[in-house]
Amino acid sequence: MFCSHIELKTQWDHPKTGKKKRVAGDLPYGWERETDDNGQVYFVDHINKRTTYLDPRLAFTVEEASEKPNIRQRYDGNSTAMEILQGRDLSGKVVIVTGANTGIGFETARSLALHGAHVVLACRNRARGNVATQKILDEWHKAKVETMTLDLSSLRNVEQFAEAYKTRNLPLHILICNAGVFGSSWQLTEDGLETTFQVNHLGHFYLVQLLQDVLRRSIPSRVIIVSSESHRFTDIKDSSGKLDLSRLSPAKKDYWAMLAYNRSKLCNILFSNELNRRLSPHGVTSNALHPGNMMYTSIHRSWWLYTLLFTLARPFTKSMVSNQLT
Structure with a gap:
């Protein structure tokens, strides 16, 4: 006493x-x-x-012995989003996940929704987005999930998405910029920019700018950008060390799919760092992440060679869910 x-x-x-x-x-x-x-x-x-x-x-x-929550404190290559979120109640939180109809995006949206968050699956293909939404509802009929159309290869469509979201008068606590392409052949978007650069970086950059006021009204809020360790294998400087922005959207003769992907991921990190510097004083944080070495997803679908390599590597990579969830 x-x-x-x-x-x-x-x-x-x-x-x-x-x-x-x-x-x-x-x-x-x-x-x-x-x-x-x-x-x-x-x-x-x-x-x-x-x-x-x-x-x-x-x-x-x-x-008095306090009851310890059954939450794993150490995470490794076999940890899943469901395990990391165990015991969390995300009721009242609103989340946008881009590219959420498949792969990492779907598992992220699913895990957040099953823990009470209101999740918007922002997908280029609305039909596939609806299928993904229904899968989550089949798992838990009370989940708050919905699909909205977002095509990052069209800046006009990004604007339409942002305006449509704002008319909902919803807060935005978490914006997860996950969508991306990998191994795509050279082609220009309707905006005249190389596709990998626009989809992986510029589209998300523009989306964050358009929704910045909503994020600032919803503090504490955060932006999460899915980047990659492959950002280390490139730069955006010329041989003299000067910044060369033409490398971000190269001409066809100078294009290499892997290099274009690496540069887009480097842009993700540079953007995230600067965004955090500017907005964190206002309650909006930003982080970039590497999802895991050779994680097996459907991002390789653009080219048969990458599909073959990912298939061969699959036994040695982290899957979308652990054995308990498959």
Whole structure:
């Protein structure tokens, strides 16, 4: 028991740590519990022929064992989003996940929705997005999930998506920029930009700018950008070390799919760092992540050679879900 002589009170909770103690076990040998005429409990020591109103077990109090939540504290290559979110209640949170109809995006949307978040699956193909939404609803019919059309290869469509979202008057607590292409052949978007650069970086960049006011009204909020360790294998400087922005949307003769992907991922990280620098003082944080070495997803679907390589590597990569969830 802890006594406060200033406030003239006692308590079982430690005043600093909050830990609790309690009496436990039987009374010592020779002691007996009695009640006086006023109904107050006292204790009799028959061996030493004495009485006291203090419980003799107070000298042997034990600390109250707190129940530990069943949450894994260490995560590894076999951890899943469901395990990491275990015990979290995301009710009231609104999340947008781009490219959420398949792969990492779908598992992210699914895990967040099954923990109570209102999740918007922002997908280029609305039909596939609806199928993904229904899969989540089949798993939990109370899930708050919906599909909205977002084509990052069209800046006009990005604007339409942002305007449509704003008309909903919903907050935005988490914006996950996940959608991307890999191994695509050279082609220009309707905006005249190389597709890999626009879909992986510029489309998301524009989306964040258009929704920035919503993010700032929903603080604390965050932007999460799926990048890649492959950003280390490129740069956007010329041979003299000067910044060369023409490399971001190269002509066909200078195009290499893998290099274009690496540069787009580098742009993701540079953007995330600068976004966090500017918005974190206002309650909006930004982080970029590497989803895992050679994680098997459907991102390789653009070219048969990459599909073959990913298939061969699949036994040695992290899957979308663990064995318990498949």
